[in-house]
Amino acid sequence: xxxxxxxxxxxxxxxxxxxxxxxxxxxxxxxxxxxxxxxxxxxxxxxxxxxxxxxxxxxxxxxxxxxxxxxxxxxxxxxxxxxxxxxxxxxxxxxxxxxxxxxxxxxxxxxxx
Amino acid sequence: xxxxxxxxxxxxxxxxxxxxxxxxxxxxxxxxxxxxxxxxxxxxxxxxxxxxxxxxxxxxxxxxxxxxxxxxxxxxxxxxxxxxxxxxxxxxxxxxxxxxxxxxxxxxxxxxx
Numbered sequence: 326x327x328x329x330x331x332x333x334x335x336x337x338x339x340x341x342x343x344x345x346x347x348x349x350x351x352x353x354x355x356x357x358x359x360x361x362x363x364x365x366x367x368x369x370x371x372x373x374x375x376x377x378x379x380x381x382x383x384x385x386x387x388x389x390x391x392x393x394x395x396x397x398x399x400x401x402x403x404x405x406x407x408x409x410x411x412x413x414x415x416x417x418x419x420x421x422x423x424x425x426x427x428x429x430x431x432x433x434x435x436x437x438x
Numbered sequence: 439x440x441x442x443x444x445x446x447x448x449x450x451x452x453x454x455x456x457x458x459x460x461x462x463x464x465x466x467x468x469x470x471x472x473x474x475x476x477x478x479x480x481x482x483x484x485x486x487x488x489x490x491x492x493x494x495x496x497x498x499x500x501x502x503x504x505x506x507x508x509x510x511x512x513x514x515x516x517x518x519x520x521x522x523x524x525x526x527x528x529x530x531x532x533x534x535x536x537x538x539x540x541x542x543x544x545x546x547x548x549x550x551x
């Protein structure tokens with residue numbers, strides 16, 4: 326049982342390049358989330374998806390887009406990467422809004438030069 | 439929107455002593471308060487949670503207390519051990535009404551030998 330799988334684990338980009346972070350869960354969860362983690366800033370919510378076909382902005386959505394491809398997969402896209410987007414990105418999922426526990430992936434470390 | 443404040447940002451305690459981490463939240467409609475532990479290089483994992491209809495919950499050496507009137511909740515770890523060294527995050531959400539889960543900035547706990 327893999328849980329939440331994120332790819333890639335590490336990525337280095339140049340300013341202005343684009344990339345997509347992939348996330349998949351095999352727990353049949355309805356809700357999925359993308360957070361970024363920066364030193365001293367904790368975990369900040371970028372976007373979330375309550376169910377297949379829906380997405381909503383979180384605390385820090387600017388510069389990102391998301392796609393809930395199907396129930397299993399939720400991708401995060403940086404269209405034109407900026408140094409301020411250097412961070413560790415975590416994908417998470419939970420069964421539904423009535424089930425609290427979030428299950429996190431191992432994280433994706435992104436550096437933008 | 440919801441704002442979660444967490445203190446202290448760093449905490450060092452002698453092995454065997456107790457550790458207390460405190461969080462406050464701003465939205466009185468929040469009703470679910472989980473605590474996550476993040477070990478180095480890993481994603482956060484749920485260690486304990488509390489819902490707004492109870493004031494205290496205990497699981498072996500860890501306990502959480504909630505004061506709804508003051509809008510604050512705390513994590514208590516007793517008889518600390520080296521493996522308790524990690525980053526701890528509190529969070530708040532409106533379970534069953536909203537899928538957003540907002541985190542505090544984290545506390546790095548060091549257990550000293």
